[in-house]
Amino acid sequence: MTTWLDLASDDPFGVANLPYGVFAPPGGQPRVGVRIGGRVLDLAAVLRDSVFAAPSLNAFMARGRSEWTRVRALITESLSDERHRDAVEPHLHRLDEVRLSLPFEVADYVDFYASEHHATNLGRLLRPGTAPLTANWKHLPIGYHGRSGTVVVSGTPVRRPSGQIKDPDLDAPGFGPTRRLDIEAEVGFVVGAGSALGRPVTTAEFAHRVFGVCLVNDWSARDLQAWEYVPLGPFLGKSFATSVSPWIVPLDALGEAWTAPPARDPAPLPYLADAGEQGLDLALEVRLNDERVSAPPFAGMYWTGAQMLAHLTVNGASTRTGDLYASGTVSGPVPGEYGSFMEMTEAGRKPLPLADGTSRGFLLDGDEVTISGTAPGPGGIRLGLGEVSGRVLPPG
Known part of the structure; x- marks a missing residue:
């Protein structure tokens, strides 16, 4: 062309x-x-x-x-x-x-947990000695509802959040800025045509409802998250900022990127059945202060964008123009393909060495993280997904 x-x-x-x-x-x-x-x-x-x-x-x-x-x-x-x-x-x-x-007004925001590799890695880190995946993980796309008002465009600084933190050796929590600020390299799906209350969206309708995709960094305060998430899940450890790329790549541009998702065992329930090749062969890259630290592959995601949308609405929940739902952290099976510092550093126990002689367990004030991505295009070219970046500011 x-x-x-x-x-x-x-x-x-x-x-x-x-x-x-x-x-x-x-x-x-x-x-x-x-x-x-x-x-x-x-x-x-x-x-x-x-x-x-x-x-x-x-x-x-x-x-x-x-x-x-x-x-x-x-x-x-x-x-x-x-x-x-x-x-x-x-x-x-x-x-x-x-x-x-910001390219669109975000109506609602939902974040999923669709990478088997990421979920397995976190399960091993957080629940050693038990099965890494929870009993429901291979039966449904797990997710949580986030805060649309703190979705920001790439380049917006992210202030280090504060909250309750419970150190393992103390009896009660304290309050202060997070010491475990992390990223989550994700892909977002932007709903263009909403659906009515009480009417589930099928996997076959995905391309008629979703306008396009963007890159997402779901910033995470791991120590806040660890104390608050039982029994209801992520809250203040996630809601302070979610960054998105300024460009929405329409599904019509991704004709060469569709691929079959990984084999599923057990087979999903009928409402989650695949409707053709609905996985996406996207290649992401994570850079810390302009140094490449990871290259997560999206093609290996266990649950597809179509299945996430089907599950999001199967109870009759409506969707609106501008709804954003994200994939959750994209991680591959080996080091060098992890989409969070939690995984790259084994929860901070093995800091990541950098070319400037420093290392990171989690992010420091002044650090800048940039996530970029590409997709296959016609004639063997690569299509750009743009990038999403943010620099960490000290706590207010």
């Missing part, structure tokens, strides 16, 4: 990708755009549709699958056919001249 722009044929943000985001041009208001190479296209100006002059993707996503497909075809033609160059080129803005915002 070619374009009249001066782009390399293997540019990760070429016309085969076209992720959506929200940007503000110099002196202008936030609006919807599409990334092409190192530029962003002002869709309101080119397509003359006021829905793209809004400061979020929600109104456009609410139009549904047929409109998503139609608009993508228009954008592709505008950037591919030389006849449109004179009309389109003035509305391309350099990325280093614009300000990127």
Whole structure:
């Protein structure tokens, strides 16, 4: 697929990708755009549709699958056919001249726990001497409801949270800043077309409901989490910040990335049955202060995005445009593929050595974590998923 722009044929943000985001041009208001190479296209100006002059993707996503497909075809033609160059080129803005915002208004946020490798690693660390997976883990996608108001766009600093911490050798908890600040490298799914209360969504409906994917860092305070999570699960150890990438890659761009998920034993219940190849072959990378520390593979995730959505709604829960649900930590089977420092350092017992001579058990103030990702594209190219980054600030 070619374009009249001066782009390399293997540019990760070429016309085969076209992720959506929200940007503000110099002196202008936030609006919807599409990334092409190192530029962003002002869709309101080119397509003359006021829905793209809004400061979020929600109104456009609410139009549904047929409109998503139609608009993508228009954008592709505008950037591919030389006849449109004179009309389109003035509305391309350099990325280093614009300000990127949260690409959609987050309605609800749910975080899952879909990696068998991650769940097994944490089970061994937290419950030594017992079965690493809980009895329900292979029967349903485990998850929890998070806090949509603390979902922030990439580049937003993350302040070290404080809360109750119970040291193992003390009888009562104390209060203070977390000493075990961690990351979780995840993939997020953005609901475009919501579903009615009382109507479960099937796995076959996934592509009609979900608009696209983004990268997620679900920051975690492990010591707060350890004290509070029994019996109701994550709360303040998770709710202080969840970072997302500024670009939403539409499902229509991921045609080459679909793959069969791992074999399941036991077979899932009928409402969780696979509807074709609904796994995604995505490659993630985690960098700490610009040093690569891990490369988690998403293809090995036990539960797919379609199964997560089906389970999220099987009790009749509704979904809304702008709902975000994330995969949970993406981890592979071996060191170098873990998506959290909890796993990389065995809960801090084996600090990770870094090239500058320092080491990390968990994150220090001033540390910056960046998660990036790619997906297979047509003709053997890799499509960029963008990146999500955040720097740790001292406690307030």
